[in-house]
Amino acid sequence: MEKIRKEFPVLRKGIYANTAVYGLLYDSLLEWRQEHDLDFLIDGSDMREQSLKVISDTRSTVGRFFNCKRENVALVSNFSSGLNILLEGLSATKKVLLVKNDYPSLNWSFENRDFEVSYIEQTTDLEERIKEKITTQKIDVLALSLVQWLDGFAIDLDFLKELKKENPNLIIMVDGTQFCGSTSFDFDNSGIDVLGASAYKWLLAGYGNGFMLFSNQVKNEFTINNIGFNAADGDFDKKNDIRFAKKFEPGHLSSLIFGSLKYSIDFFERIGMDKITARNRKLGEKAKSEFEKLGLLTDEIVNRKQHSTIFNIKADSVVFQKLKDNDVFCAQRGDGVRLSFHFYNTEAEIDAIVKILKTDR
Incomplete structure (x- = not known):
């Protein structure tokens, strides 16, 4: 996937956890x-x-x-x-x-x-x-x-x-x-x-x-x-x-x-939809596990067997600003901060977000 990640210039600016707002434009599509x-x-x-x-x-x-x-x-x-x-x-x-x-x-x-x-x-x-x-x-x-x-x-x-x-x-x-x-x-x-x-x-x-x-x-x-x-x-x-x-x-x-x-x-x-599906499943499971450990998810989500790659974590405007200051693309939705991951994201990026969130606890 690293070769594919190079198609997306925004990924060089920070951690893009905002596909639920807008999916990224990529080089080959722009060329077409x-x-x-x-x-x-x-x-x-x-x-x-x-x-x-x-x-x-x-x-x-x-x-x-x-x-x-x-x-x-x-x-x-x-x-x-x-x-x-x-x-x-x-x-x-x-x-x-x-x-x-x-x-x-x-x-x-x-x-x-x-x-x-x-x-x-x-x-x-x-x-x-x-x-x-x-x-x-x-x-x-x-x-x-x-x-x-x-x-x-x-x-x-x-x-x-x-x-x-x-x-x-x-x-x-x-x-x-x-x-x-x-x-x-x-x-x-x-x-x-x-x-x-x-x-x-x-x-x-x-x-x-x-x-x-x-x-x-x-x-x-x-x-x-x-x-x-x-x-x-x-x-x-x-x-x-x-x-x-x-x-x-x-x-x-x-x-x-x-x-x-x-x-x-x-x-x-x-790329292969089987690969994209597997990648997103892994990202979703990783994010859910990490956010659950931090107590940032509602019981309604925690108790579901299946989930997507979109998460609304318990976080106020201070945490939202902290994420933005650390070059994390995300959005405020409802009473929390929404993070969304697609196949161009990595598990290491989720770890980096978790590290940022832990500094505010």
């Missing part, structure tokens, strides 16, 4: 983006066919990477935009279950409409309590983040798969922004009906690109009125024959922005 714009500068409209191919290839790449049928992939500028388009097509009679304090763009999108919304507290036994609520309250839609933005709480993916088997009519919708790119994932065998994600965090693709993945069931549950010439591939005859996922792409898409997503996925595949 510059070459793309240079081609556009020189060729102008002659770039059109090449640009269309980039968009098409990006859709195929996203589908392959997450094992989702190509025709069920929508390319969107970000998760929030895609979700709002989708919810305009969902019947307001649906009963929705949300997790309290989940990402605002997720919860607000439901709360701002006429759905019957109920909530569940994030607790160590969250999965068991979700199952109970769905049974007793006859929930139609479960919507939650696969990894919680505030503290890295990770939902059990096997639980979602079993939940869908037991409740085939339940619509499971997830925000994958703090998850996608951190570990291998098989959408078509996950039991999830809708996964939306912005790609500027763990997929390292820069701002302005994201995607929505849909199960085959979804098109029967939503009525999407979004439309545009691009959705019909610029063909007048296709106005009334636009597939479900393409309705999320009414206007032209940027080959620079979405080509960056394709480039990053290709970059991840060159």
